[in-house]
Amino acid sequence: MSETTAEKDLEKRAQLFKALGHPVRLLILNLIHAKPRHGEELAAILNLKPATISHHLAQLTNAGLLQAEKDQYYQMYSLVKGVLERPLSDIIRLPQPDLTAEVTVDAYQQKVLKAFFKRGRLVQIPAQLKKRQVILERLVQEFEPGRQYTEREVNHILLDFHEDVASLRRYMIETKLMQRERGIYWRIDS
Amino acid sequence: MSETTAEKDLEKRAQLFKALGHPVRLLILNLIHAKPRHGEELAAILNLKPATISHHLAQLTNAGLLQAEKDQYYQMYSLVKGVLERPLSDIIRLPQPDLTAEVTVDAYQQKVLKAFFKRGRLVQIPAQLKKRQVILERLVQEFEPGRQYTEREVNHILLDFHEDVASLRRYMIETKLMQRERGIYWRIDS
DNA sequence: AATATGATTAGATTTTTGTCAAATCATTTA
């Protein structure tokens, strides 16, 4: 199983928030914000063991929020400034937002389509709006854009999928996927 | 144990980041960012059980990132817009930054002071710069600001704390806590 | 060189979090 870069990136973004998602680490950031400090000092102030502080500092450094610098044999930690100014949305948002949206819609639609089509035929017309919509959008693709159909032709095409062609026709019109005038039907491009 | 409001507030801030600190929840936010969605759809897309999604949605809603609205018998989730625009620093920072700083410095200093003073006397002059600094800052407070002291007077005062007054005097000058000129010493206000 | 001090790592334990199956609710359609 190879991980895609997008996945790794996602994990990294979550990691940044995870680093911020602990009260002690927020306190540490505030203390260091006042001035750079070393671990022992933080441990004394926060009443925690140095090992624990070390652990928290490692997480914050890892996430790119802190930087360490040696001073004598103290390890002085200071804020990495730019990061904190970024808005949440900046970190939440994925690299290719539209790509995500694409894959997405498909997954749900496919589930519905799979549930209602058996051997190429429509088992049932979904009662629920959202599911029916998915089905109708599939069916309308059987009609060529721009071309005009008589009601008889429409029925013929729809009969391949379900016997209740009257309902299907009506739904098509209702949802504005098709339009009718004087017995002639045509597909409406979305 | 009564919690202070500051503590509760801190916990709440951490909670917001915690809600963001999981890859699945970042994906959910991105999906909902594209358009409002209901739980079942998210479950289908992310290939997780509805119960799990419900759990994640509850966390995001709790943190004030999502809002839910009934549509038929779907629960449609959408983004609470303002929140995502806030910069990280806005959420990290505590209400009273200076108060924190105060309490803070004290805790470390007190630890050092406690370690080196026994029964009012200085057990030992700390070898380490940072600790010595804490001690010196304490000692210099024995001198009145603005007043001038002879070396003999200085020795007299310091002898109450430690026998090696020569070293203490030297450190005081080095660290610019006091100044000397022609045998006269005086305290320097920071 | 020996000692002291702060930082880090490793291992163990406790606590918190993520996930699912099953049960329950609420709403809508038949």
Added chain:
DNA sequence: TAAATGATTTGACAAAAATCTAATCATATT
């Protein structure tokens, strides 16, 4: 009214995270 569907809650289990003690490192002081 009965059946269907999505949402939520509960309980159980697995995985991850927080904390500590003890051991090890690195640097500085004596």
